[in-house]
Amino acid sequence: MSTDLLYLADSYQKRATAKVLEIGELQNQTFIILDQTIFYAQGGGQPADHGTITGPQGQLEVSHVSYNGGQIQHKGKLSGELHVGDTVELAIDWPLRYTHMHLHTAGHVLDQAVKNVIPGVIGLDGNHGINGKNYVEFDQEITADQLPAIQQELDAVQTAALPISTEMVTKDELDERRVRLPFDLPTNKPLRIVQIGEYEPMPDGGTQLKTTAECWPITATQIVVKDGHFRVLYQVTDPAATAESGTATSETKTKPRSATQTADLPDEFTAAVEAIRLTLKTPQVAATTNYFGKKGLFSDVAKQLKELPPESRRSAGQLLNQLKQEIEQTVASYGSNQQTAKVDVTLPGIKPKVGHMHPVSQAIAEITQIFERVGFTRVRYPEADWDWYAFESLNMPKNHPARDEWETFFVAAEPSSTKGKLVLTPHTSSGQVREMERLNSQPPIRMINIARCYRRQQDATHTQMFHQFEGLVVDKGITIQHLKGTLDYFAQEFYGPGTKSRIRPFHFQFTEPSFEVDFSCHICGGTGEVRRDGETAKCRFCKSGWHEVGGAGMVHPNVLKAGGIDPEEYTGFAFGWGVERTYTLKEGLNIDDIRLLYSGELRFLEQF
Ligand code: FA5
Numbered sequence: 001m002s003t004d005l006l007y008l009a010d011s012y013q014k015r016a017t018a019k020v021l022e023i024g025e026l027q028n029q030t031f032i033i034l035d036q037t038i039f040y041a042q043g044g045g046q047p048a049d050h051g052t053i054t055g056p057q058g059q060l061e062v063s064h065v066s067y068n069g070g071q072i073q074h075k076g077k078l079s080g081e082l083h084v085g086d087t088v089e090l091a092i093d094w095p096l097r098y099t100h101m102h103l104h105t106a107g108h109v110l111d112q113a114v115k116n117v118i119p120g121v122i123g124l125d126g127n128h129g130i131n132g133k134n135y136v137e138f139d140q141e142i143t144a145d146q147l148p149a150i151q152q153e154l155d156a157v158q159t160a161a162l163p164i165s166t167e168m169v170t171k172d173e174l175d176e177r178r179v180r181l182p183f184d185l186p187t188n189k190p191l192r193i194v195q196i197g198e199y200e201p202m203p204d205g206g207t208q209l210k211t212t213a214e215c216w217p218i219t220a221t222q223i224v225v226k227d228g229h230f231r232v233l234y235q236v237t238d239p240a241a242t243a244e245s246g247t248a249t250s251e252t253k254t255k256p257r258s259a260t261q262t263a264d265l266p267d268e269f270t271a272a273v274e275a276i277r278l279t280l281k282t283p284q285v286a287a288t289t290n291y292f293g294k295k296g297l298f299s300d301v302a303k304q305l306k307e308l309p310p311e312s313r314r315s316a317g318q319l320l321n322q323l324k325q326e327i328e329q330t331v332a333s334y335g336s337n338q339q340t341a342k343v344d345v346t347l348p349g350i351k352p353k354v355g356h357m358h359p360v361s362q363a364i365a366e367i368t369q370i371f372e373r374v375g376f377t378r379v380r381y382p383e384a385d386w387d388w389y390a391f392e393s394l395n396m397p398k399n400h401p402a403r404d405e406w407e408t409f410f411v412a413a414e415p416s417s418t419k420g421k422l423v424l425t426p427h428t429s430s431g432q433v434r435e436m437e438r439l440n441s442q443p444p445i446r447m448i449n450i451a452r453c454y455r456r457q458q459d460a461t462h463t464q465m466f467h468q469f470e471g472l473v474v475d476k477g478i479t480i481q482h483l484k485g486t487l488d489y490f491a492q493e494f495y496g497p498g499t500k501s502r503i504r505p506f507h508f509q510f511t512e513p514s515f516e517v518d519f520s521c522h523i524c525g526g527t528g529e530v531r532r533d534g535e536t537a538k539c540r541f542c543k544s545g546w547h548e549v550g551g552a553g554m555v556h557p558n559v560l561k562a563g564g565i566d567p568e569e570y571t572g573f574a575f576g577w578g579v580e581r582t583y584t585l586k587e588g589l590n591i592d593d594i595r596l597l598y599s600g601e602l603r604f605l606e607q608f
Contacts, residue, residue, distance in 0.1 A: 018053075019035045023083070039051060044104075045128040049096065053089070059079055061078075105164065117153055120377040128206070137230065161356055166194045166204070169192065197362070298327060359608040363579050363583035375446050379438070381449060443475050445475070445572065450470075461593075467578065483553075511556055516552075522585075522587045529545075555573065
């Protein structure tokens with residue numbers, strides 16, 4: 001019988017009752033298997049929980065928990081007796097677990113922050129506190145000068161107060177939902193996905209916080225290259241502990257002081273030492289914990305010394321001396337460990353006002369995910385770019401009348417001798433030739449370029465600054481069918497099943513043939529008619545059954561040539577739509593003036 005993992009449904013459960021299924025001895029320790037548990041078994045980069053399992057005649061001090069073929073082994077020191085069939089009370093060491101949750105969620109937030117800075121990067125692995133190491137490992141090069149940008153994204157995700165939700169899934173459901181699996185999934189554990197806000201869901205079996213607003217501040221500290229992969233190291237800082245001591249961070253409290261001290265020590269010993277270090281983080285916990293008494297935490301771990309192999313004892317002794325000093329210094333700085341902090345628990349709490357991502361940012365995140373799931377790479381190009389990229393390379397030579405429609409803002413800057421004047425990009429099509437250049441004119445290209453655009457326009461459906469998203473696919477044998485398939489896919493993913501796309505002939509200089517793209521209206525289901533007061537009436541939302549969102553077409557041979565690609569060998573399609581326009585057509589939004597999105601009116605924005 002496998003152990004029911006209660007922590008998967010509720011990471012905040014601190015106590016539970018369970019039945020003992022099996023008891024045994026392993027490496028001088030007792031292990032217990034239960035029918036259900038709140039103890040997290042070490043894995044996925046998250047350390048095991050500690051705590052107690054108490055029965056009618058005895059108690060197990062749990063110092064390690066591991067996953068063993070569907071069953072959870074709770075290992076530790078038994079005092080008294082426990083028997084198969086006993087009903088036992090489980091209590092986890094909550095401050096330790098809560099710190100692990102902060103480290104774990106921070107790892108996921110960091111993963112997303114790095115993806116926001118470096119489109120297309122893949123997270124390969126992570127460690128969130130085991131042996132005091134906190135990092136997320138990526139496949140692509142990340143340099144130290146990208147740390148400030150990563151930090152900015154980390155701060156933004158936290159300020160946005162994004163909800164963190166989890167959901168149990170089967171392997172087939174993961175495939176159906178096209179969840180990207182960057183690493184081999186364990187086949188012997190239940191599968192769960194975690195989702196932060198609208199970001200791409202990730203497979204995850206650990207314990208998570210409920211919102212990014214709850215996260216302790218996260219700092220990306222360093223980039224380390226390991227076996228050709230790039231690790232972003234991070235730490236979290238408990239604001240309560242910092243306020244008291246000015247120094248407490250996951251790094252200072254969980255990182256072993258020197259690699260030589262822990263290299264040859266068993267994981268369980270270093271994990272026990274790290275667990276004690278974590279208790280030092282929170283003043284209330286450190287001030288009330290028994291470290292040196294008979295059943296004290298330090299005394300307990302010190303007793304393990306004689307059970308270690310002789311060659312490890314020297315470094316274990318050094319580590320214990322260091323830990324002892326840390327405990328003494330910390331406890332002295334927090335006051336006597338007999339004194340509890342004076343807190344008036346009757347005072348009402350102050351509920352901080354939390355924000356969320358702007359609706360346009362939410363839409364951008366969702367659009368990005370939809371395209372990334374089918375192999376597109378998100379890119380960004382300059383907002384102020386040369387005339388060559390915005391017009392000339394797109395088959396719109398100087399003085400061509402087609403340029404008028406883009407009502408362009410010119411930048412008062414020195415023109416480039418080869419690429420012309422500097423303009424505020426009036427459309428994301430300016431990224432097409434840049435993407436071809438980035439890939440050294442070597443298809444396949446699957447680009448999704450989402451960026452701010454600028455035009456001298458202002459009314460209920462136009463703003464001077466707006467966003468577009470541009471798709472560009474170039475490869476051998478690309479046809480209109482691929483374009484139509486992509487449009488249908490996006491329509492159903494963004495607006496829901498049943499939404500259809502339609503293309504109508506149009507003209508753009510940079511595509512041939514060119515189309516305008518419409519999506520069917522969700523109110524009338526594409527018919528243009530609704531039943532009102534028992535009568536058939538015109539749908540007021542679309543008036544025709546369809547909404548126009550932007551343009552598309554097959555990439556013009558001259559554009560391919562401008563990007564150094566042979567149009568005889570390759571073909572491609574492109575599309576470019578307004579983010580605001582596409583978003584406001586979503587069911588239930590009822591936004592009839594897109595200028596409201598940029599009004600800064602909180603009463604409006606708080607609704608999304
Ligand atoms: C273009 O900008 C083309 N670059 C699209 C394209 C790309 C065609 C690739 C073919 C291949 P257009 O000017 O129609 O096309 O703009 C596309 C969409 O951007 C519009 O349908 C609208 O949704 C949005 N848009 C344009 N101007 C504004 C504006 N001032 N405010 C808000 N949205 C705008």
